[in-house]
Amino acid sequence: MTLDALIAGVGAWFAAALPDHGIYALMAFAFIAGLARGFSGFGAALIFIPLGSAIVGPKLISPILLVIDGIATLGMIPPAWRGANRPEVFVMAAGAALGVPAGTAMLALLDPMLLRWSITIIAISLLALLVSGWRYRGEASAPITSGVGLIAGLFSGAAQLGGPPVVAYWLGGKSDFTRVRANVVLYFSISSVFSAISYYIGGLFVPAVFALTVVILPSYVVGLYGGSKLFGLAKERTFRIACYVLIAAAAIIGMPLLDGVLR
Numbered sequence: 001m002t003l004d005a006l007i008a009g010v011g012a013w014f015a016a017a018l019p020d021h022g023i024y025a026l027m028a029f030a031f032i033a034g035l036a037r038g039f040s041g042f043g044a045a046l047i048f049i050p051l052g053s054a055i056v057g058p059k060l061i062s063p064i065l066l067v068i069d070g071i072a073t074l075g076m077i078p079p080a081w082r083g084a085n086r087p088e089v090f091v092m093a094a095g096a097a098l099g100v101p102a103g104t105a106m107l108a109l110l111d112p113m114l115l116r117w118s119i120t121i122i123a124i125s126l127l128a129l130l131v132s133g134w135r136y137r138g139e140a141s142a143p144i145t146s147g148v149g150l151i152a153g154l155f156s157g158a159a160q161l162g163g164p165p166v167v168a169y170w171l172g173g174k175s176d177f178t179r180v181r182a183n184v185v186l187y188f189s190i191s192s193v194f195s196a197i198s199y200y201i202g203g204l205f206v207p208a209v210f211a212l213t214v215v216i217l218p219s220y221v222v223g224l225y226g227g228s229k230l231f232g233l234a235k236e237r238t239f240r241i242a243c244y245v246l247i248a249a250a251a252i253i254g255m256p257l258l259d260g261v262l263r
Contacts, residue, residue, distance in 0.1 A: 019208065022055035023215060030068065030216045031223040037069065038227020040242055041080075041184035042163035044069055044220075046249055049159050056208075058115065062107060062160045063199050063209045068217045069160075070192050072224050077189050083182035091142050092166070093190040095149025096156065100191060103157020104198035115158055120255055131244060145169075149187075156191050157198055163188075181231070 029051045036043030045065055052061035106115060148169045156162030166187060170180045199205055 019056055019212075023212075025055060026052055026212065026216055027219040030220040033065075034072070034220040034223020034225075035227040035230070036223075036242075037073070038224040038229075039231045040167075040227075041076075041181040042167055042188065045160040045163060049161055050255075053159075056212075058159055059107060059204060060206070060208055060212075062158075063204045063206075064212050064216065065160045066192060066195050066199065067209060067213045068220045069188075070196070071213075071217060072221045073185070073189065076185050076228070080182045080185035080189070083179060084186040085179060085183055086186070088145055089183050089186045089190070091145045092149035092152070092187055093194075095146035095151075096153030096162070096187075096191040097194055099150040099153020099155075100157040100194040101198045103154040103159075104195070104202050104204075106154070106158045108202050108204070110158075117255075149191075152187075153191060153194065156188075156195055160195070162191060 029048050033044040033048035036047055048065050049058070049061055052064070055061075148165055152162035152165045154162075155165065163184070166184060167180070170183055
């Protein structure tokens with residue numbers, strides 16, 4: 001096979017794998033999601049998954065985010081490793097090891113509409129808990145931490161939406177916001193490995209995932225870089241408010257009632 005024929009074949013595969021609508025919108029959503037992720041350590045899924053699901057569906061958008069986020073955030077892992085409470089992160093990741101495969105099965109088998117409504121209701125409940133001012137004042141325990149990881153793993157496997165329970169738990173503790181962000185980044189770097197294995201076994205890595213990754217990744221990387229720069233300028237109160245806004249956005253944007261608007 002000649003080089004020209006190979007290029008032509010790759011181009012034909014790429015064109016066939018891409019959806020016929022919504023690509024520019026997905027690029028814009030990826031940029032905004034990257035800003036959120038770079039700033040707070042989480043939040044990309046809260047923006048990208050609900051909006052992207054309305055265009056290409058949850059079974060395609062979830063593995064796309066997993067791939068682009070895994071590639072784009074590699075540089076965030078070393079500083080997170082140094083700044084995180086590693087034993088606590090590992091305990092939470094142990095819970096996620098059980099939750100992620102169960103969530104992946106839900107993504108593959110359950111009605112996507114039911115999943116999206118369930119996530120919306122839980123996000124609203126978490127937001128109400130955070131805004132109420134109630135905090136867990138006791139010492140973090142292994143059973144509670146691993147239980148949060150189990151719940152977050154379920155959400156991550158089902159829709160890459162594991163951020164709210166993790167952030168709600170760590171924001172309620174005694175750690176400063178720099179430690180919270182490092183914990184979140186390190187935890188999701190571990191849980192993403194679990195998700196990748198589960199998605200591969202579940203057959204969710206179809207050609208469109210990789211074709212859209214090539215198109216969307218640059219926008220996400222630019223947003224991630226900008227968000228990381230903003231984090232360096234933020235105060236703790238700003239960080240907490242941003243997290244609350246992200247959870248609220250997940251509850252509102254994730255409502256299937258808005259699908260007609262997004263389309």
